[in-house]
Amino acid sequence: MYKSCKRWLWQWRGVWIVSPTVTALIILLRWTGMLQNWEWTAYDQYMRWRPSEPLDQRIAIVGIDEADVKKIGQLSRSILPDQIYAQAIAKLKTHNPKAIGLDVYRDLPVQPGHQELVRIFETTPNLVGIEKVVGDKRQDAVAAPPVLKAKGQVGANDVIFDADTKVRRALLQVENANGNVIPSFGFYLALLYLDAQGISPQPIPGEPNTWQLGKSTFSRFKKNDGGYVRTDDGGYQILLNYRGSKEHFETISLHDLLEDRIPSDWGRDRIILIGFVGESFQDWIFTPYSSSWFALPERMSGVELHANLTSQILSAALQGRFLVQTWSQLQENLWIFFWSTVGAILTWQGRYQVNQRQASVQRFSGLILAGGIVAGSSYGAFLIGWWIPVVPPLLALSGSVMAITSYLAHQVAKIRETFGRYLTAEVVANVLENPSGAKLGGERRTITILTSDLRGFTALTERLTPEEVVNILNFYFGTMTDVITQYQGTIDEFLGDGILVLFGAPTLREDDARRAIACAVAMQLAMTSVNERMKLLGLPPLTMGIGINTGDVIVGNIGSSKRTKYGVVGSQVNLAYRIESYTTDSQILISQSTLNAAGSGVRIDGKMRVQPKGLPKPIPIYEVGGIGKPYFLFLTKPEEQFMPLVEPIPLHYTFLDGKHVSDLFFRGTLVKLSAKGGEIRSEQVMAPLTNIKINLLVDDRLISVSEDIYAKVLDKPSDKNYFYIHFTFLPPNVETMLSNHYKLLRQLQDESQEQGTGNIK
Structure with missing residues (x-):
């Protein structure tokens, strides 16, 4: 579990x-x-997408606009005499409204008619005036009308602007500089209306700043409510729930009221607000409805803003209309x-x-x-x-x-x-970026195939632990991969200790054959660093054979839809493997087609004719010793000297067919020895380039059953019943013994030469 x-x-x-x-x-x-x-x-x-609500008939507005000012004959568009307001309020009183709200500053008298207005203030208990309690950047605090202030019939008309100058919140209460709590203008008007129906705010025990008002519960806005972040939450604020955009309350002009152009019962049981609605009075604000995708922003008058707050409170308390909650x-x-x-x-x-x-x-x-x-x-x-x-x-x-x-x-x-560790970056890019790069199938293409294989490595691995084998191979492959990448070869796969490299797939280039030969020479030169590592590990040096062939193959994605391999198929690939099988250590063999494709500048150290399995007749192959411009890479090939043994060593041997060891054994004698090979006398002469397994004998007995020597028959002229071999693997003790023999022979030869030189002198 x-x-x-x-x-x-x-x-x-x-x-x-x-x-x-x-x-x-x-x-x-x-x-x-x-x-x-x-x-x-x-x-x-969301506010604009929301369906608009119908007009709230409980609230009406007496709007003062530019036409009213013109008809009244005032020179100042923002200041009307007290007489006008006294007449307007007196006429409204005849309509028996529930409350009258005067959204006009009247802290100072404006003649004529001031005393008349004072009397109206004194005799109208349901009239509410305004004062600006909190000063802001737009306007300093403004006092209330003294008479109404004394009677406690004043509400704060302060407006809360967000950072983008829009109004989304409203005050229900605000505290003045003396610490006194003053209801807001819209809240006061709503309370007058509700009081007539026996509804008033009731604190909820255990929940500070929370009231029960009729059918709704009012909670105080907090500084991080909704989308706000650390905003000023002073006073008792709530989120404004507008009924809609502007003109959502019945509005008449001040002049129509004064001229009695409205029905006699027009204001009965209503809340009537008096305020400026003209564009020139600067009492306009931006609301959520002001934004628009395809039109200029529209503003709402201040008096209508207060009407919206009053309507919100009434609807919440009487009908349970939702308040904006967070x-x-x-x-x-x-x-x-x-x-x-x-x-x-x-x-x-x-x-x-x-x-x-x-x-x-x-x-x-x-x-x-x-x-x-x-x-x-x-x-x-x-x-x-x-x-x-x-x-x-x-x-x-x-x-x-x-x-x-x-x-x-x-x-x-x-x-x-x-993936690039399994295929080259070009193949990865072809598969991942080419729309058809991952499709099954292939195309016929002329490419150059390079194969390499370590000589005698299989026999060496029998003496090593699996971990040691893997470490050696990883270092070897890492070194070779760097060389192959440098010459833009595509590593198709690693096969045991062998490498299959493509030049011309997936990207075909004109100099594929020439680069393949240069890469092969560079790989042989890089074996020096590999053998330095082998020496540090106390192991014998490694040698590598390389075969190169150029020809037509099918290249592409091979396999099924679930498992695919990028590779090549064709007889030319098999021929490349056959050519490589003829190599001895540090040897590079190429086909005629590769030599032709490479052009001039390739150093050929030898030529032989072979008949690989599956071909009807022999073909020529060439040993490469280097390549000229622009690479200038060359191998050193010391001349091998075969020296006669003082005492020939008996042996028996058998031939190898691929990895299979024949059951037929032949007797022979090792009669000559060189640094890396020897000459064998036998009644059964092996064909050139044959791989053989040898066991040395002492008194017709094996030195050790497990001491197998592997060699390749050289294509080197010899006498009848004789053939030359090149050792591809020597067990350590056998290598030491033969090395000592060879050193002794060299020493004897040197001494003989010195004596001969002395006799001449």
Whole structure:
């Protein structure tokens, strides 16, 4: 159970890592306030998308515009005499309204008619005036009319502007400089209306700053509610729930009121607000409805803003109309985390799908659907009064998708890097970037094939541990790979201790054959560093044979739809292997076609005719000693000296057919010895280039049954019943013995030469 759970957690590690990380980053980003404007924009859009509500018939506005000022004959457009307001309020009183709100500053008298207005103030108990309690950058604090202030019939008309100058919040109460709590203008008017119906705010025990007013519960706005971040939450604030854009309350002109052009019962049981609605009075504000995609922003008059607050309170208390509510910080963070997890899962689950195009379409469709659900659910919640964040979860969703996608892209890069250890970068690019690069099938193409193989390595591995063998091969292959890459060869595969390299696939070049020969010479030269490593390990040096052939093959993706190999097929590949099998150590053999394709500048050290299996007649092959411009790489080939043994060594031998050892044994005698080979006398002469296995004899007995020597018959002229061999593997003790023999022979030869020189002198 534990292992299954651990495996499951590992399989979904991307989700468990990305989801909390992206969530934390989004929350941190949100905390800095960088997302606040975006969330306000989404809030405003939801407000505009929401169906508008009908006019609130409980509230009406007497609007003062430029036409009223002109008809009254005032020179100042913003200041009307007290007489006008006294007449207007007196006429409204005849309509028996529930409350009258004068949204006009009257802290100082404006003649004529001041005393008349004072009497109206004194005799109108349901009249509410205004004062500006809190000064701001727009306007300093403004006192209330003294008479109304003394009677306590004053409300604060302070407006809260957000950083983008829009009004989304409203005050129910505000504290003045003396510490006295003053109700807001709109709240005061609503309370007058509700008081007539026996409804008043009731504190809820145990919940500070929370009131029960009729059918709704009012809670104080906090500085991080909704999309706000550390905003000023002074006073008792709530989020404004507008009924709609401007002109959502019945409005008549001041002149129509004064001229009695309205029905006699027009204001009965209503709340009537008096205020400026003309464009020139500068009492206009931006609201969520001010933004528009294709039109200039529209503003709302200040008096209508107060009407909206009054209407919101009345509707909430009497009809239970929703107030805009918000989640707690914990709930919002969990909401962000949820969508971060959804985005991570949507992206992570398709990482192993075979059809990546289908997976990408599904992933994209899932992302669009998830984003639609985020926006749709938050909008649906808004319709019932909940402001749920939409920008942070969308960012978390897309952030997780981008993070997982980046991680998968990084994994693809690592896979590509790993893939590149099996194939060259060109093959990887062809498979991953070419639309048809991964399709099964191939094309006929003339390429150059290089094969290499270590001489006698199989016999050496029998004396080593598997770990030692792997370490040697890894170092050898690493060295050769660097050389092959330098000469733009494509490593098709490693076969035991052999390498198959392609020149001309997947990219065909004019100098493929020439580069292949240069690469082969460079590989032989690189064996020096390999053997330095072998010497440090206390092991005998390695030698390598290389065969090169040029011809037509089929190159492409071979296999099935589930497992494919990029490679080559054709008889020319087999011929390259056959040519390599004829090599001795440090030898490079090439075919006639390769020599022709390489052009001039190739140094040929020897030529022989061979008849590989499967060919009807012998073919020429050439031993390469180097290549000229632009590479200038050459091998040194010391002349091998065969010296007669003082005492020939008896032996028996058998031939090898591939990796198979024949059951036929032949007797012979080792009569000459060189640094790397010898000459054998036998009744059964082996054909040139035959691989043989030898065991030395002492008194017609084997020195050791396991002491096998491997050699290749040289294509070197010899007497009848004699043939030359080149040792491809010598056991350490046999190598020491033969080396001592050879040194002794050289010493005797040197002494003989010195004596001969002395006699001449």
